[in-house]
Amino acid sequence: xxxxxxxVRNLTIAxxxxxxxxxxxxDVSFAVxxxxxxxxxxxxxxxxxxxxxxLLGILPRGARLTSGSVWFxxxxxxxxxxxxxxxxxxxxxxxxxxxDATSALNPVMRIGNQISEGLRRHADVGRRASHLAAVDTLxxxxxxxxxxxxxxxxxxxxxxxxxxxxxxxTTSCKPRVLLCDEPTTALDVTTQLRVxxxxxxxRKATGTALVFVSHDLGVIAExxxxxxxxxxxQFVERGPTDELFxxxxxxxxxxxxxAVPDIDAPDPRLFAIxxxxxxxxxxxxxxxxxxxCPLAVEACRSGEFPLVTVGGxxxxxxxxxxxxxxxxxxxxxxxxxx
Amino acid sequence: xxxxxLEVSSLSVVFPDRSxxxxxxxxxxxSVVAVDDVSIQVNAREIVGVVGESGSGKSTLCRVIAxxxxxxxxxxxYAGNDLAxxxxxxxxxxxxxxxxxxxxxxxxRLRIGYVLDEALKVGGMPKADRLEAAKELLASVGxxxxxxxIRPSRLSGGQRQRVAIARALAVQPQVILADExxxxxxxxxxxxxxxxxxxxxxxxxxxxxxxxxxxxxxxxLCQRVVVLxxxxxxxAGPVSEIFASPQHPYTRAxxxxxxxxxxxxxxLAEPTADESTTSAERTALPQAECHFRQLCPLAHERCRxxxxxxxxxxAGHEVACHAVGQPEPSGDTAPRMSSSTGDGGVPGDRRG
Numbered sequence: 001x002x003x004x005x006x007x008v009r010n011l012t013i014a015x016x017x018x019x020x021x022x023x024x025x026x027d028v029s030f031a032v033x034x035x036x037x038x039x040x041x042x043x044x045x046x047x048x049x050x051x052x053x054x055l056l057g058i059l060p061r062g063a064r065l066t067s068g069s070v071w072f073x074x075x076x077x078x079x080x081x082x083x084x085x086x087x088x089x090x091x092x093x094x095x096x097x098x099x100d101a102t103s104a105l106n107p108v109m110r111i112g113n114q115i116s117e118g119l120r121r122h123a124d125v126g127r128r129a130s131h132l133a134a135v136d137t138l139x140x141x142x143x144x145x146x147x148x149x150x151x152x153x154x155x156x157x158x159x160x161x162x163x164x165x166x167x168x169x170t171t172s173c174k175p176r177v178l179l180c181d182e183p184t185t186a187l188d189v190t191t192q193l194r195v196x197x198x199x200x201x202x203r204k205a206t207g208t209a210l211v212f213v214s215h216d217l218g219v220i221a222e223x224x225x226x227x228x229x230x231x232x233x234q235f236v237e238r239g240p241t242d243e244l245f246x247x248x249x250x251x252x253x254x255x256x257x258x259a260v261p262d263i264d265a266p267d268p269r270l271f272a273i274x275x276x277x278x279x280x281x282x283x284x285x286x287x288x289x290x291x292x293c294p295l296a297v298e299a300c301r302s303g304e305f306p307l308v309t310v311g312g313x314x315x316x317x318x319x320x321x322x323x324x325x326x327x328x329x330x331x332x333x334x335x336x337x338x
Numbered sequence: 339x340x341x342x343x344l345e346v347s348s349l350s351v352v353f354p355d356r357s358x359x360x361x362x363x364x365x366x367x368x369s370v371v372a373v374d375d376v377s378i379q380v381n382a383r384e385i386v387g388v389v390g391e392s393g394s395g396k397s398t399l400c401r402v403i404a405x406x407x408x409x410x411x412x413x414x415x416y417a418g419n420d421l422a423x424x425x426x427x428x429x430x431x432x433x434x435x436x437x438x439x440x441x442x443x444x445x446x447r448l449r450i451g452y453v454l455d456e457a458l459k460v461g462g463m464p465k466a467d468r469l470e471a472a473k474e475l476l477a478s479v480g481x482x483x484x485x486x487x488i489r490p491s492r493l494s495g496g497q498r499q500r501v502a503i504a505r506a507l508a509v510q511p512q513v514i515l516a517d518e519x520x521x522x523x524x525x526x527x528x529x530x531x532x533x534x535x536x537x538x539x540x541x542x543x544x545x546x547x548x549x550x551x552x553x554x555x556x557x558x559l560c561q562r563v564v565v566l567x568x569x570x571x572x573x574a575g576p577v578s579e580i581f582a583s584p585q586h587p588y589t590r591a592x593x594x595x596x597x598x599x600x601x602x603x604x605x606l607a608e609p610t611a612d613e614s615t616t617s618a619e620r621t622a623l624p625q626a627e628c629h630f631r632q633l634c635p636l637a638h639e640r641c642r643x644x645x646x647x648x649x650x651x652x653a654g655h656e657v658a659c660h661a662v663g664q665p666e667p668s669g670d671t672a673p674r675m676s677s678s679t680g681d682g683g684v685p686g687d688r689r690g
Contacts (some may be wrong), residue, residue, distance in 0.1 A: 188551055215524055222606055262600060263553060270529035
């Protein structure tokens, strides 16, 4: 559909290493309209960063798209796993904010130059104009002395400022889709809040579509209206953020919520998800979560588990026992689920 | 008090200005006061959280207690022994530190069995018993025996942190200093490690100082919490009390900045506060003022002239703020808080 600025369908990514092929992202589909904010949550290694990188055509060596297609503003840029022009969109059409600004910024280049370089490349702006625009960008990002600070190197800035400078680098080109890969994970809560407000205000002001990847459920709850939960390369649940966090319909989502209770929750305890997500691998047949799942039954051990509509019209879950997930809440409240 | 396991009194750490060369300069305007006159008592078998932003001095404090960093002034006592100048072998064994980054705190070339064996050897265990003890340590942190034979590169972050905990426990310490041990880990693994630390501490009757910027974890694990800002203790007290009714404006701002899963109004809708002062910008701050002054909604004239002292407002709950304990104002000067954090008697008076 052309109303979507970015439409990703059945994206599958595999990594080949020493002759072995591992599927790290399996059949992932999502679409965003201008101004949308979609969150993707999951643990490290679940494939969320891989998904973002695939959309920019910057997958690491050994990883490749095996199938799936991507439409950007109605134009097919990836068809059946074949890159058909992603490189042209990078920066101008789709921008990415990386997790670690310290390594994503060039340490020997002044931050003003790093911002204006993108403008010259993507927005066809002259040298002088791009420098002025870089200063304006820094000012809008809350830098107190942009004229002086645009001449500084990344190491001269604090972590929060570096992250903001990188957001400026990405957003100054006015991408229609802004991808954020854990942009606040390395920051303090107060700095994190500032960066989140900045991203949110940019989305509102420019109508860019936001795809925000994080393992922090609270951050997603603040900034995204829709959320998809990813486990072992697959979406296991998707829906409006408020509803999904209030009544999870996949046992993995339920487990994640127990591991990071709200700071206001009456019960401060953290509940670990039994088993080890990192030790499990993609070779498991059936539902990827079944070895750790408190609700697992025989039927979970084989077959495919795609997202299906459950409950409300906007809710999707990959769990065949999604109706029983609410029962897990009760068990935890009674203290039997430990 | 003699019952305190760890007693930090008026401890300061000053990093001298080295911008003119390797030797510390006599100029003091560029030196950084990382820990500024901090006094903390930790009782035996207590779990104390130390929270604050990066640059608040929490890691430096931890390193001083562990003996990795010299204090500039002040004293440090462990079980009554003065540690500031001389530490016996027994003192050093009794205080063990677990580091933030499990990827750099384990030697990549040493097998886990060797790492644990070395720690046990330092702990004075005869060679014949060490293999058995290493297996027991691994079991106590939930790792299989097979881990003995592999190198850290084959372990995940959570598994490495378990090894780091096992290594710290190997010398049978009395005090464990955990410096941001969960911040490099995923949320689900974080819960596991917090559980493990709590269990290890309780089972062995240890004292735990848990340094973190994650307030959710403090709430789940600790009994008492110390809030640091710009190298100073701004608030200290029982976890239940501080989370229910934070008194210092900084503690409130910290609690209010936590993203919430369920809230009526978005945190993002509110105006952006200025970025907090961190060590990078802290060089020129005058000593005789409140360092939170510029960001503080309750700041008044006195905050610029006088450093607020820690004063007890109830049993065990101390706050360093001129505005706390003053007559109750109309209420519109209170800093913004989340609706559900609860505001047990909002203090604050612009004139003091």
